[in-house]
Amino acid sequence: MNKQTKLIISMALLVGFIIVIANSFYIVKETNQVIILQFGKPIGEAVTNPGLHIKLPFIRQATYFEKRWLEWNGDVNQIPTRDKKFIEIDTYARWRISDPLVFFQSVRDERGAQSRLDDIIDGETRNAIANYDLEEVVRSTNRVFEETEEAGVLTEREEVVTIETGRDNITEIILKASSIITPAIGIELKDVRIKRINYIEEVRQEVFGRMIAERQRIAAKYRSEGDGRSAEIRGEKERELKRIQSGAYKTAQEIKGKADAEATRIYRPAIDATDPGHESFQGKLAEALWEATPRPGSTGRSQA
Amino acid sequence: MTNGDFPKLDIKLPQLKPRTIKLIVIGLVVVVVLAGSFYQVNPEEVGVILRFGKYVRMSNPGLHLKIPGVEDLIKVPVARQLKLEFGFRTTSAGIQTQYAVTRETLEEAQMLTGDLNVAIVEWIVQYKIKDPYNYLFKLRDAETTFRYMNEAVVRKFVGDNSVDEIITVGRARIALEVKEELQRLCDLYEIGLQVDQLIFQDVNPPDPVKPSFNEVNESVQEKETKINQAWSEYNQEIPKAEGEANQSIQAAEGYAMERINNAEGDATRFMAIYREYVRAPLVTRKRLYLEAIAEILPKISKKIFIDEKLQNVLPLLNLGEEVKK
Numbered sequence: 001m002n003k004q005t006k007l008i009i010s011m012a013l014l015v016g017f018i019i020v021i022a023n024s025f026y027i028v029k030e031t032n033q034v035i036i037l038q039f040g041k042p043i044g045e046a047v048t049n050p051g052l053h054i055k056l057p058f059i060r061q062a063t064y065f066e067k068r069w070l071e072w073n074g075d076v077n078q079i080p081t082r083d084k085k086f087i088e089i090d091t092y093a094r095w096r097i098s099d100p101l102v103f104f105q106s107v108r109d110e111r112g113a114q115s116r117l118d119d120i121i122d123g124e125t126r127n128a129i130a131n132y133d134l135e136e137v138v139r140s141t142n143r144v145f146e147e148t149e150e151a152g153v154l155t156e157r158e159e160v161v162t163i164e165t166g167r168d169n170i171t172e173i174i175l176k177a178s179s180i181i182t183p184a185i186g187i188e189l190k191d192v193r194i195k196r197i198n199y200i201e202e203v204r205q206e207v208f209g210r211m212i213a214e215r216q217r218i219a220a221k222y223r224s225e226g227d228g229r230s231a232e233i234r235g236e237k238e239r240e241l242k243r244i245q246s247g248a249y250k251t252a253q254e255i256k257g258k259a260d261a262e263a264t265r266i267y268r269p270a271i272d273a274t275d276p277g278h279e280s281f282q283g284k285l286a287e288a289l290w291e292a293t294p295r296p297g298s299t300g301r302s303q304a
Numbered sequence: 305m306t307n308g309d310f311p312k313l314d315i316k317l318p319q320l321k322p323r324t325i326k327l328i329v330i331g332l333v334v335v336v337v338l339a340g341s342f343y344q345v346n347p348e349e350v351g352v353i354l355r356f357g358k359y360v361r362m363s364n365p366g367l368h369l370k371i372p373g374v375e376d377l378i379k380v381p382v383a384r385q386l387k388l389e390f391g392f393r394t395t396s397a398g399i400q401t402q403y404a405v406t407r408e409t410l411e412e413a414q415m416l417t418g419d420l421n422v423a424i425v426e427w428i429v430q431y432k433i434k435d436p437y438n439y440l441f442k443l444r445d446a447e448t449t450f451r452y453m454n455e456a457v458v459r460k461f462v463g464d465n466s467v468d469e470i471i472t473v474g475r476a477r478i479a480l481e482v483k484e485e486l487q488r489l490c491d492l493y494e495i496g497l498q499v500d501q502l503i504f505q506d507v508n509p510p511d512p513v514k515p516s517f518n519e520v521n522e523s524v525q526e527k528e529t530k531i532n533q534a535w536s537e538y539n540q541e542i543p544k545a546e547g548e549a550n551q552s553i554q555a556a557e558g559y560a561m562e563r564i565n566n567a568e569g570d571a572t573r574f575m576a577i578y579r580e581y582v583r584a585p586l587v588t589r590k591r592l593y594l595e596a597i598a599e600i601l602p603k604i605s606k607k608i609f610i611d612e613k614l615q616n617v618l619p620l621l622n623l624g625e626e627v628k629k
Binding site: 027028029030031032043049050051052064066067068070071073083092094134135138139140141143145146167168190191193194196197198199204205207208210212215216217218219220222223225226229230231233234236237239241244245246247248249251252253254255256258259260263266267269270290302 | 567
């Protein structure tokens with residue numbers, strides 16, 4: 001062996017040693033959990049505490065899984081509610097790999113898990129939604145709507161539906177039903193929620209039609225209210241006018257009548273003094289006289 | 305550069321002494337190590353240090369040291385205000401900010417109301433990373449999750465309100481309720497986020513329905529206009545009628561006064577004449593008669609006197625011709 005071969009051998013040994021050392025350690029990240037496989041067979045419990053760990057090199061392999069909560073986003077599902085209304089429902093869920101070993105054995109990886117979750121949660125969502133009326137799915141509480149001025153116009157409001165279960169509880173039901181199944185694939189579900197609910201396109205058009213009709217009813221109501229109120233005001237005005245005009249006429253006639261009576265009373269003594277019977281020429285003359293006497297505003301002959 | 309330069313360079317390199325090469329290598333290693341050891345955390349950030357993937361400490365803004373190759377740094381912008389938009393996207397922010405509404409964003413915004421109507425609700429949420437540890441290590445893809453949470457919570461509350469409340473009176477209240485529920489959910493998910501503000505932007509009925517909502521507003525205006533018009537007619541005519549009424553009453557009073565005064569005057573005058581008449585009845589009677597006749601005759605245009613003692617064919621004295629002249 002010459003010097004050069006010695007060097008090569010020692011170099012190779014060093015490299016081999018480094019590789020072996022490197023393969024004996026594995027790093028578990030804060031976000032990971034690891035199971036150790038020996039020729040594909042899981043060895044021991046899952047390693048969940050982060051940091052540097054030792055294993056047998058080459059024989060045993062570290063397989064990494066997510067430790068964090070993961071998202072699951074369901075497809076948009078068309079489901080009929082119990083009252084036969086077709087809706088599109090979109091759910092999401094939080095899940096995590098609670099048992100990496102079972103998880104690995106049953107679904108292998110996240111892709112497999114997502115598709116299993118699709119089956120489980122979508123199925124349970126279908127079951128749950130089909131058992132309830134649309135209102136139960138949309139509403140969570142029996143909160144009484146605040147009466148806005150406009151809503152108040154709609155007199156024939158549909159009777160208030162009493163929510164017995166509500167959205168929150170329905171999602172709770174979906175979560176519970178799904179959670180019975182998921183441990184079998186090493187998954188823990190934290191939360192299932194309804195992200196979106198929409199009418200399917202055809203129903204949506206119907207609903208729009210209903211909303212339009214509702215608004216038109218409100219508008220018509222306002223318009224006729226305007227007509228009614230203005231007619232009322234006009235009537236009030238007519239009444240006032242008649243009251244004022246007739247009142248004035250009445251007062252004026254009363255005043256005039258009183259004055260006429262007073263004038264007659266004043267004339268009488270003068271006529272009586274000369275001719276109590278009004279028969280004589282003298283009397284007629286007297287009459288003719290004061291009729292002929294020019295007086296402002298009188299209807300005497302002088303002005304005829 | 306000429307070809308002649310290359311051989312020179314080739315010759316020069318081997319000329320470096322092994323000592324110099326050693327120094328350069330050591331120098332490079334030192335630089336790399338130092339560069340890997342120091343790190344800077346900006347004012348709005350927090351540095352999270354992992355040793356072999358395990359969380360060990362957090363560092364505040366400033367210059368810090370870590371073990372190179374062993375410790376890793378993740379910077380988390382905790383002080384930065386983050387924002388998500390729902391129902392629209394800002395395409396270019398600026399003085400004239402531009403927004404885009406696509407089919408996808410419309411689906412985000414379209415939701416069912418408690419009275420089973422449809423409303424389009426656009427909102428933004430402002431949030432911060434409150435807990436970098438939870439943010440990084442408790443949940444993967446916090447932003448997507450946060451989006452889902454927003455959609456679910458907003459829909460939950462919209463589903464408990466009527467369309468009228470959502471569009472008008474309820475907006476601020478619902479936004480507040482959503483914000484609180486969202487924060488509660490953030491804590492439940494240990495997502496490490498803090499919801500600062502949730503603001504409803506445009507809250508509208510769906511486009512096909514919008515014109516009928518406008519019609520309602522118009523009809524309210526119409527109603528007001530009609531009522532105002534009626535009142536204005538009222539206010540125009542009633543005071544006028546009142547004035548006219550007063551006028552006729554005043555006129556009647558004037559008439560009454562005149563009537564009484566005239567009567568009194570006439571009566572007094574007559575009594576005065578009568579007193580004289582009683583003293584000399586014959587003379588006064590004749591005089592009165594003549595006065596009266598004198599007054600009456602000129603006013604009559606056609607006067608026919610008939611004298612019963614005259615035996616003519618036409619026993620008449622024609623005075624009319626005279627008057628005509």
